[in-house]
Amino acid sequence: MQGYDVYGMGNALVDMEFKVSDDFLGLMSVEKGLMSLVDEERQFELLEYLRKEPSVRSGGGSAANTVVANALFGGRSFYSCLVSNDEMGDFYVHELTHAGIDTNLSEARAEGITGKCLVMVTPDAERTMNTYLGISESLSTAEICHTALHASKFFYAEGYLVTSPTARPAVIAAMASARQAGVKIAFSFSDPSMVKYFKLGLEEITNVGIDLLFCNREEALLWGECRTLAKAIDKLQRTAGAFVVTLGDEGALLFDGYSLHEIDAFPVSPVDTNGAGDMFAGAFLYGITHHMTYVEAGTFASLAASRVVTTFGPRLQANEYKKTLENFLAQNM
Numbered sequence: 001m002q003g004y005d006v007y008g009m010g011n012a013l014v015d016m017e018f019k020v021s022d023d024f025l026g027l028m029s030v031e032k033g034l035m036s037l038v039d040e041e042r043q044f045e046l047l048e049y050l051r052k053e054p055s056v057r058s059g060g061g062s063a064a065n066t067v068v069a070n071a072l073f074g075g076r077s078f079y080s081c082l083v084s085n086d087e088m089g090d091f092y093v094h095e096l097t098h099a100g101i102d103t104n105l106s107e108a109r110a111e112g113i114t115g116k117c118l119v120m121v122t123p124d125a126e127r128t129m130n131t132y133l134g135i136s137e138s139l140s141t142a143e144i145c146h147t148a149l150h151a152s153k154f155f156y157a158e159g160y161l162v163t164s165p166t167a168r169p170a171v172i173a174a175m176a177s178a179r180q181a182g183v184k185i186a187f188s189f190s191d192p193s194m195v196k197y198f199k200l201g202l203e204e205i206t207n208v209g210i211d212l213l214f215c216n217r218e219e220a221l222l223w224g225e226c227r228t229l230a231k232a233i234d235k236l237q238r239t240a241g242a243f244v245v246t247l248g249d250e251g252a253l254l255f256d257g258y259s260l261h262e263i264d265a266f267p268v269s270p271v272d273t274n275g276a277g278d279m280f281a282g283a284f285l286y287g288i289t290h291h292m293t294y295v296e297a298g299t300f301a302s303l304a305a306s307r308v309v310t311t312f313g314p315r316l317q318a319n320e321y322k323k324t325l326e327n328f329l330a331q332n333m
Helices: 022-027 040-050 062-073 087-098 134-138 146-150 159-163 167-181 192-197 199-206 217-224 229-237 276-288 294-308 318-332
Strands: 004-009 013-019 035-037 055-060 077-080 115-121 127-132 152-158 184-188 210-216 240-246 252-255 260-263
Touching: 004 062, 004 146, 004 167, 004 276, 013 087, 035 192, 040 115, 040 127, 055 062, 055 087, 062 077, 062 087, 062 152, 062 184, 062 276, 062 318, 115 134, 146 152, 146 167, 152 159, 152 167, 152 276, 159 167, 159 192, 159 199, 167 184, 167 199, 184 276, 192 199, 192 217, 199 217, 210 217, 210 276, 217 229, 217 240, 229 240, 229 252, 240 276, 240 294, 252 294, 260 294, 276 294, 294 318
Parallel strands: 004 077, 004 152, 013 115, 035 127, 152 184, 184 210, 210 240
Antiparallel strands: 013 055, 115 127, 240 252, 252 260
């Protein structure tokens, strides 16, 4: 089996993205800026209100966005996930295959409903997500391909998996398998709601040992149970060997295991922040698996994230990944 730069594990969700007003979120009692798990009935209720509005459909899921970014920049990716044999599942498999990503999925997929994420973007570019996990909630150790995992440089998982009673043990098992094979472990907190409501589960995962952690400012503060980033950094240094704290239009703070570095932002006018953190992680992982230093990878990731927030949807057009990389290399390497 060929080697992989990144072996990812996460929810497989078809994103349905709409532009909405703050008034809509208030009317529908949707908590702004967070990912909230909902049942199928609630998601359908929201979609009924939005069905006449223009939308974008894409293969999604946080870790999937990250491994797609790595692959389209030129890296080698494998993704473990779970979709059903419905139309949404067919669409999702096509999206991954088209991006050149190997998976655990086969044509004989189980009966059920493929997970869907309703992404609502307000005029300030903030994304709010209501997710029905569907069959993805049953992600388990059965979806781990240990041969591919052991042939990878990094294992990467999303914090959203902490909510599932089968996916959380699967992440821990995959991390243990990676550790035994000498594969480095990267992890993302994914969303403030995961740290706020599932912290004990995240502690169970991080206790396995994290080589590289991704989070944003709010997640860092919640993790450190503090009000200042300086105090949060102390907790993060005891959680992971290296970490990145993304700071929106202020750039990012990077700890490479030895020193802290400030990563500048690339000023843009954001349209949609959905997928920014996923893009940052994908670009960063591509960078450090392709001879970039942590600071170089952080700068590249900041550039890539600035590009995705200027488009509607969590991913760039396929040719834009290559252009972004070429632009970065021409100016910085």
